[in-house]
Amino acid sequence: MADTIAPALAGEKEVAPLANPVFIADLHLAPEHPKTLMQFFRFMKTQVPYYSELVILGDLFDYWLGDDAIDTAAPVVKALAYASSIGKRVLIAQGNRDVMLGRDFAAACGATLIAPEVTAECMGKKFLLSHGDEWCTKDTEYQKFRAMTRDPDWQLAALALPIEKRIELAKSARAKSIEAKKTASSVMMDVVDVDVYKAAKAAGADIVVHGHTHRPASHELAEIERWVIPDWDLDAGSGKDHWGYIRTVNGQRLQIIM
């Protein structure tokens, strides 16, 4: 059965203050990426216990067919459920690859699904949290695709399709995205600072944390800080393996670990 709440409408818009969070994004977990998967389990076991909140800002999975296919991700669900069982707050945002993550998945993990662009108090400041693809505004084709896949009616129609059909759709979307990456300029693949700035201002935020671009760094946009979470790929080989996270240090500042 398809979820009756479209994933686009399923995320919480209110997030309680974060005491000592660790942020991850863009792990692109999939059976085809076994080393990345192992690193995720290690991270859950050895790093997450040091923090009070685990905040996953999108693309935890390389693709997500719908919460009714949750069995394919049972070990990941188990690791997240364990973290919440020992008192960690787990917050999950959808990315462009796992835009179909819904409330059933979050509930199975003891996690909270959060909407795009939520704010949360942290370190005495206001954070704006999002996957970040909405700010890649130079890529108009991508934005059209994004609007389609985040349309609640489109989502419910897609979730009503048989799994085999959804696998085909996911494969073609992935092929399209790989193809688009070949032709898009590097500027097109990045967020547009002024759009991040506007969103931060509209939300009254001091610090923006996002993923998606795979360009881990911290930037200053006038009085606003923009922090980009590292992506993970331990299956790239030939010296290109990488992973990382953003952590809070003593609840006072952020640090990128890679």
Ligand SMILES: [Mn+2]
């Ligand atoms: Mn992404």
